[in-house]
Amino acid sequence: MWIIGPIGFTAPLLLWGLLALPVLWWLLRAVPPAPIRRRFPGVALLLGLKDEDTEADRTPWWLLLLRMAALAAVIVAFAGPVLNPVVRQPGTGPLLVLLDGTWADARDWPRRMDRVAQLLDDAGRDGRPVAVALLTDPPPGDLPFQAADAWAARLASLTPNPWEPVGAAGWAQGLTGGFETFWLSDGLARPDRAAVLSALQARGAVTVFEGARPLLALAPPVWRDGAVRLAALRPAGGGAAEAEVVIHGPDPAGIERDLARLTLLFAPGDTRAEGVLDLPPELRNRITRAEIAGLRSAGAVALADDSLRRRKVALIDAQEGREGLQLLSPGHYLRQALVPHADLIEGGLAAMLPAAPDVVVLVDVARLSPDEEEALTAWLEKGGLLLRFAGPRLAASDVSREAEAPLLPVRLRAGGRAVGGAMSWGEPRALASFPENSPFRGLAVPEEVTVRAQVLAQPDPDLAARTIAALADGTPLVTRKAVGQGQVVLFHVTANAEWSTLPLSGLFVQMLERLAITARGAAPGAEGVEGEVWVPSATLDAFGRVQDAGRLAGVPGERLGAALAAGRPGPDMPPGLYAAGERRVALNVIGPDTVLEPVQWPAGVAVEGLAVSPEHGLKGPLLAAALALLLVDILAALALSGRLRGARVAAALLLALAPLPDRAQAQDAEAFAVQATRNVVLAHVLTGDARVDGDAEAGLRGLGEVLFQRTTIEPAAPMGVNLETDELAFFPFLYWPVTADQPLPSAAAYARINRYLRTGGLILFDTRDGDLAGATGATPESARLQAIAAPLDIPPLEPVPEDHVLTRTFYLIQDFPGRHQGRAVWVEAAPPDAEQVEGMPFRNLNDGVTPVVMGGNDWAAAWAVDPRGVPIYPVGRGYAGERQREMAYRFGVNLIMHVLTGNYKSDQVHVPALLERLGQ
Numbered sequence: 001m002w003i004i005g006p007i008g009f010t011a012p013l014l015l016w017g018l019l020a021l022p023v024l025w026w027l028l029r030a031v032p033p034a035p036i037r038r039r040f041p042g043v044a045l046l047l048g049l050k051d052e053d054t055e056a057d058r059t060p061w062w063l064l065l066l067r068m069a070a071l072a073a074v075i076v077a078f079a080g081p082v083l084n085p086v087v088r089q090p091g092t093g094p095l096l097v098l099l100d101g102t103w104a105d106a107r108d109w110p111r112r113m114d115r116v117a118q119l120l121d122d123a124g125r126d127g128r129p130v131a132v133a134l135l136t137d138p139p140p141g142d143l144p145f146q147a148a149d150a151w152a153a154r155l156a157s158l159t160p161n162p163w164e165p166v167g168a169a170g171w172a173q174g175l176t177g178g179f180e181t182f183w184l185s186d187g188l189a190r191p192d193r194a195a196v197l198s199a200l201q202a203r204g205a206v207t208v209f210e211g212a213r214p215l216l217a218l219a220p221p222v223w224r225d226g227a228v229r230l231a232a233l234r235p236a237g238g239g240a241a242e243a244e245v246v247i248h249g250p251d252p253a254g255i256e257r258d259l260a261r262l263t264l265l266f267a268p269g270d271t272r273a274e275g276v277l278d279l280p281p282e283l284r285n286r287i288t289r290a291e292i293a294g295l296r297s298a299g300a301v302a303l304a305d306d307s308l309r310r311r312k313v314a315l316i317d318a319q320e321g322r323e324g325l326q327l328l329s330p331g332h333y334l335r336q337a338l339v340p341h342a343d344l345i346e347g348g349l350a351a352m353l354p355a356a357p358d359v360v361v362l363v364d365v366a367r368l369s370p371d372e373e374e375a376l377t378a379w380l381e382k383g384g385l386l387l388r389f390a391g392p393r394l395a396a397s398d399v400s401r402e403a404e405a406p407l408l409p410v411r412l413r414a415g416g417r418a419v420g421g422a423m424s425w426g427e428p429r430a431l432a433s434f435p436e437n438s439p440f441r442g443l444a445v446p447e448e449v450t451v452r453a454q455v456l457a458q459p460d461p462d463l464a465a466r467t468i469a470a471l472a473d474g475t476p477l478v479t480r481k482a483v484g485q486g487q488v489v490l491f492h493v494t495a496n497a498e499w500s501t502l503p504l505s506g507l508f509v510q511m512l513e514r515l516a517i518t519a520r521g522a523a524p525g526a527e528g529v530e531g532e533v534w535v536p537s538a539t540l541d542a543f544g545r546v547q548d549a550g551r552l553a554g555v556p557g558e559r560l561g562a563a564l565a566a567g568r569p570g571p572d573m574p575p576g577l578y579a580a581g582e583r584r585v586a587l588n589v590i591g592p593d594t595v596l597e598p599v600q601w602p603a604g605v606a607v608e609g610l611a612v613s614p615e616h617g618l619k620g621p622l623l624a625a626a627l628a629l630l631l632v633d634i635l636a637a638l639a640l641s642g643r644l645r646g647a648r649v650a651a652a653l654l655l656a657l658a659p660l661p662d663r664a665q666a667q668d669a670e671a672f673a674v675q676a677t678r679n680v681v682l683a684h685v686l687t688g689d690a691r692v693d694g695d696a697e698a699g700l701r702g703l704g705e706v707l708f709q710r711t712t713i714e715p716a717a718p719m720g721v722n723l724e725t726d727e728l729a730f731f732p733f734l735y736w737p738v739t740a741d742q743p744l745p746s747a748a749a750y751a752r753i754n755r756y757l758r759t760g761g762l763i764l765f766d767t768r769d770g771d772l773a774g775a776t777g778a779t780p781e782s783a784r785l786q787a788i789a790a791p792l793d794i795p796p797l798e799p800v801p802e803d804h805v806l807t808r809t810f811y812l813i814q815d816f817p818g819r820h821q822g823r824a825v826w827v828e829a830a831p832p833d834a835e836q837v838e839g840m841p842f843r844n845l846n847d848g849v850t851p852v853v854m855g856g857n858d859w860a861a862a863w864a865v866d867p868r869g870v871p872i873y874p875v876g877r878g879y880a881g882e883r884q885r886e887m888a889y890r891f892g893v894n895l896i897m898h899v900l901t902g903n904y905k906s907d908q909v910h911v912p913a914l915l916e917r918l919g920q
Contacts (some may be wrong), residue, residue, distance in 0.1 A: 007081055007618070014079040020473070021068055026694060055338035063636055070629035077622035093178035093204070094129045094145050101134030103176060103298040103589050104186035105160045106542040108211045112184050113155055116609060119182055120155075124148035131179075132158070135165035135196070137571070146859060162541035162589055163569045169195035180204045187215060188235060189597040208607045216243055217299035217590045221277075221290050221307055229286060230275040232292065237269035244293040247277065249286035256782060259283050261293075271596065271720025285309050291544060295352060298589045301544035303577055305586035311342040311516045314357040316349055316365060316881045330363045330389060330495035333503040337512045353379050359516055360384065363495050364391025366399050368407070377406060381484025387497040387515060388488065390455040409466050409481035409488050411458035428452045431502075438468040439514045440478075446505055451477065451859035453499040454492045454572040469511075478511075532557045532580040539576035539587070545740075546781055560585070567591020589626070671729075676730035679716040681850065682896070683731040684860075686720045687742045692768075693720060696737050698872055703892040705869060710893060711810065723749040728756040733899045734763045737860060740780035744788060757851040762899045765789070767856035770820025782856065794852055798829040806853075809897040811890040818857030818888050819875050825855040849902050853895065862888035 097119055099105065105112060116132065123130045129145035132154075169192040181200045187210050200206050219231040232243040247260040260283070264273040279287075287308050315338075317331040338344060342359070346351055349372050352360070360376065365388070380386055386407060388394075398410040398873065428450035434440040457463055457476045468489075469478035480489045493499040502508050533556060536549035538771045555573055557580075569575040570588050572633040578585045601607055664898055675681070682704055684696035700718035707713045721734065723745050728734065728846065734756075745753065757763065766790075767781035804827060807813055828850035862885050864872040875885040 012079060014075060017075040017601055018072060021072060063633065066629055066633050066636065070626045070633065073622045073626035073629065075627065077619045081618040081622065082616055086113070092126070092128065094131065094143075094177070095123050096143060096179045096181045096200075097130060097132045097151075097184070098181055098200075099132075099134050099158075099160075099184045100165065100186040101136040101158075101160045102164055102186050102188075103160065103162045103542045103544075104188055104215055105184075105250050105295045106544070107215065107295060107300075108213050109160060109543075111211065113158070115157075117152065117155060117182065120148040120152045124152075134161070135168045135171075136161040136163060137277065138165075138168070138171045143179070145179075161571070162540050162542040162575050163571060164190065165192070166570050168192050169199070172199035174197040175199065175203060178204050181206045183207070184208065184209045185599060187211065187599055190736075191601040197602070199399060199681075206605060208601055208605055210607060214238070214241070215299075215596065216292055216295060217241075217297075217594070217596060218245065218290060218292050218302045219592060219594065220302040220586065221287065221308060222248075222592065228279055228287070228308065229274065230264065230277060230290060231272055231274045232264045232266070233590065233594065234271055235598045236267065237271050238266075240268050241266040241273075243273060245275070245290055246293050247279075247287055247290050249283070249288045251286075256288075256786075259286060284551075286535035289546065296543045298540045298542050298544045301540060301546075302588050302590065303538075303540070303546075303575075303586040305577065305584045307586075309584075311358040312355070313338055313342040313344050313359040313361060313516060314352040315344055315346050315356070315361045315363070316352075317346075317363040317689070330391070330503075332496070333508070334361060334363065334495050334512070337503075337509040338516065349376065358385065359387055361387045361389070361546050363389050364393045366397035367391045373407065377483065380486035380488065382409075383485040385515065386483075386488045387512075388490045390490065390492050390499075391494045395455050404460075406483070407488055409479040409490050410463060411460060413456040413458060429473055429475070431477065432470045432472050432474070434469055435467075440511055443507060443510050443514075446507055449500070449502050449505050449507060451493055451500040451502070456904055457492065501894055534560050534578035534580045534585065536574070537577045537579045537584075539574045546576075552680050560587070563587055564591075567594050634636075670728060673730060675716075676719060676727075680713055680900075681716050681731060682718045683721045683734050684718060685734055685736040686722050687737060687739050689739050689742070692737050692739055695864055696720075696735055696860045696864065698864035700735060700863070702863040702865035702869075702871070703889065703896070705865065706863075706889045707893060707896060711897065713896065715896075723753065728752055728761060732761065733896060734761065735860060736763050736765050738765060738767045738781050738785045738788065740784050741838070742784065742788075750791045751872060757793060760849060761851065762849055762895075763852050764859070764895065765852060765854045766818070766859055768819075768858040768861070770818065770855075770857045779856075785854070788852075789852075792852075796829040797826040797852070797854065799824040800827050801830065804830075804857050806891075806894050806898055808852075809901065810892045811894055813890050813894065814886065815887055816855065816857065816891045817884050818891075819861040819873060820853075820857045821884060825853060825857070827853055849899060853906060857888075859888055859892065863892055 017255075068212045097116055099112065099116070124147070128148070130148045130151050131143040131145045132151050133139055150780065168190075168210075172195070181204060183197075183200070183206060185208055186260075192334045197206065215235055217233045219233060221228050221230050223229075230245050232245065233722065234241070243264045243266070245262045245264060246258050247262070248256060249259045251257045260277060260279060262275050262277050266273045274474045285308070289304055290302045315327070315331060315334060335344060338361075345355060345357060349360070349368070353375055360379070376386065388408070394412070398414070399405050400410070401414060402411075404411050430447065431445045431449055431451070433445060434443060451471055454471075454475070454477065457479060463476065464477070466479045466481050467476040468480050470476050476492060478489065478491055480487055493502060495503060497504050533554040535554040536552045539547050539549050539552070541547060552574075555578060559573065560578060563569055563573050564585070564587060567588075567590070569589065573587065575587050575589050578587060676683075682700040684693070684700055686693055687696075697718050697720065704715040704718065707715055721728065721731065753763075765785055767779065767785050769779040769781045771798060802814065806816075806827065861873040862875050866872055871885065875881045875888070876883075
């Protein structure tokens with residue numbers, strides 16, 4: 001191939017034909033020899049006459065240039081010109097195309113597949129055997145070298161995995177034979193990269209490809225210092241950048257919403273950007289995940305677990321039964337302080353421990369029965385927090401005097417200490433600043449908070465280490481010790497204002513909030529999950545989509561703890577939510593201590609980019625240009641000979657050609673209208689996904705056959721509707737399958753859809769994700785539906801009530817399954833004044849048709865049949881599956897009958913009352 005700048009020629013020898021252009025120029029200019037001039041007297045009679053047919057004595061230069069350009073275009077076209085030619089060095093021998101296949105590859109996976117496809121094309125042209133492998137899922141044994149065409153057919157099934165390679169070095173060192181390697185790297189440094197590279201270089205040349213798109217990741221949200229803290233990561237410091245983080249969670253109705261947004265700013269050169277999100281407890285408890293907006297990667301998604309949820313606190317007050325004023329009760333102050341941040345349960349200790357509280361609060365409880373002490377100790381060792389407050393009972397008892405009590409953090413002195421009041425020479429003591437090892441660090445200490453009396457601690461050697469709050473004179477105010485995986489905390493003052501003003505201050509609320517949050521707060525490490533089997537409830541794929549865990553086996557706590565400590569999921573433990581009883585632990589791709597480092601390749605390794613400029617052949621455009629020039633030449637030659645009136649012909653051509661597009665468009669619109677209105681037509685919205693559109697058409701075809709067989713409705717063949725160009729008013733019903741990446745309609749299309757909904761049309765929105773919603777109830781399809789429906793004029797919705805007209809328009813049904821079942825189906829909410837008719841089982845519902853029906857049961861797949869009437873997709877298993885398909889058909893029949901007849905069946909409940917009034 002001969003290349004000149006961005007253009008190459010596959011047959012450059014044909015360009016020698018351009019040398020013939022001067023010869024052609026001379027031949028075209030050649031004219032007969034000039035005639036001999038003879039004067040003839042009779043010529044005078046011809047003066048003044050004009051010949052209508054003129055002929056030039058030689059060809060004009062501009063016409064010659066036009067002909068030369070046409071001939072040059074033909075010669076160059078047959079020389080095989082190519083725009084952006086790729087210089088290919090023919091290779092020999094086997095070729096290994098190796099991909100990291102990690103979550104970091106997901107951000108530009110389509111571009112990586114394009115690069116792999118080009119490598120396969122080149123290998124197929126050179127006749128080289130190829131093997132394609134992912135380091136996150138390497139093939140066992142020897143490399144499966146096959147023909148390039150065989151691998152090209154399987155590229156669509158290759159997907160990245162949401163974990164990093166495990167054992168890649170051992171796999172690479174076990175390879176045999178010689179081969180060349182093209183390694184598509186995700187750009188992140190790993191300990192075993194050097195060993196893998198060395199093993200591959202021992203087998204042949206290695207070329208590395210890396211993408212230029214920046215990589216961003218999101219650390220798990222953590223609760224610290226009274227706020228949710230988020231951090232975004234990038235592997236290499238660059239210029240200033242920002243990352244918008246979206247917080248997701250359900251609203252009170254259980255619908256996934258965007259609860260908050262936060263923009264994290266990277267300073268120039270920084271690899272970490274942090275931000276603080278101040279949310280009320282109600283919103284914080286609903287957080288299910290956070291993600292970086294616009295990124296499709298598991299590293300950009302962080303699942304939330306028990307570390308952010310609202311705590312369950314058990315309150316046991318020894319003085320609760322005592323008569324007295326409410327403001328004197330210690331429990332009153334605790335309730336006021338804890339209710340905004342925790343769920344309180346009260347009662348006896350034996351009855352509350354089975355409810356698995358996170359915190360147990362004992363208010364001036366000195367002694368416990370042996371059974372209660374044993375049960376409380378077992379609960380503590382599993383990670384609970386025992387919060388105790390002193391008082392007259394504890395001060396007067398002999399608990400933890402000689403030997404430290406198991407359920408108290410320190411030994412206590414008998415009696416107590418009074419530092420203020422009429423019986424004391426001292427003044428009330430203020431609080432000292434909180435030490436760095438205290439959970440209260442960073443909290444401001446008000447000057448008005450003072451302590452008048454307290455229970456003193458014995459000065460044991462470990463007292464200083466267990467003190468997390470003290471008075472200004474160094475006397476311990478709050479002490480703490482660990483018991484197994486849990487901890488015991490003692491306030492050496494009462495929970496009311498009898499001994500101190502602490503319960504009257506805002507500091508008291510902040511201290512209790514910090515303690516309640518630290519109860520089983522952070523995602524536990526290896527020691528926090530041992531002894532239990534953790535069952536995955538939801539998983540993340542490499543693109544950051546939350547999926548149902550299905551029937552994945554439970555994981556022993558020791559293995560989960562090791563993965564949490566390392567911050568690294570694997571093929572046997574994918575990232576996701578793991579549950580044990582009521583506890584939830586999130587194993588994210590990015591851990592709290594993860595650092596992204598860019599890989600540094602040795603100097604001898606060639607590193608190329610993923611950018612591939614596609615080749616474009618120019619032969620066709622050049623031949624078309626040559627043909628156009630020859631047509632112009634013909635017209636010009638006719639004009640020069642006087643046989644063509646150029647202006648008239650040009651005007652006629654413009655008048656003849658200009659109306660053609662509009663006329664064709666009008667004819668298409670007329671044919672569309674005739675087809676849509678000739679009979680009842682069930683239509684579906686075209687999504688741009690050929691498979692989804694084909695399933696929708698097959699589903700409506702199957703539903704139409706059922707309607708034809710069982711009802712008086714005889715629908716025609718279903719039609720696809722383009723929301724941007726087609727008229728919607730022709731169709732009483734639209735089926736809209738929602739895909740995760742379908743584009744949003746334009747403003748004009750939204751106006752057309754809203755007009756359709758207001759004038760009696762019905763749209764069935766189907767996210768087709770009924771069995772993929774997982775623990776969070778959110779999928780990319782449901783999120784896309786929210787974005788699509790936001791500009792639509794949709795009334796308030798509610799799950800289909802039992803007496804809705806959809807349950808009885810033709811069949812009596814209560815379930816609305818499709819290929820999936822179990823999720824709610826939403827329709828227009830009934831008006832507030834809908835009343836039950838006396839003696840009738842149905843309410844007096846609104847008289848119109850619900851404009852939208854929303855669900856995710858994939859009804860089209862359940863209805864779909866091929867041209868022979870055979871179901872395309874399986875539904876369930878055996879008889880139960882066929883029963884489910886039958887119920888799906890019945891729902892479709894009821895839906896179409898509702899569209900065409902409105903609330904006719906609801907109106908029938910009034911007939912007896914009307915006949916009674918008429919005396920019939």
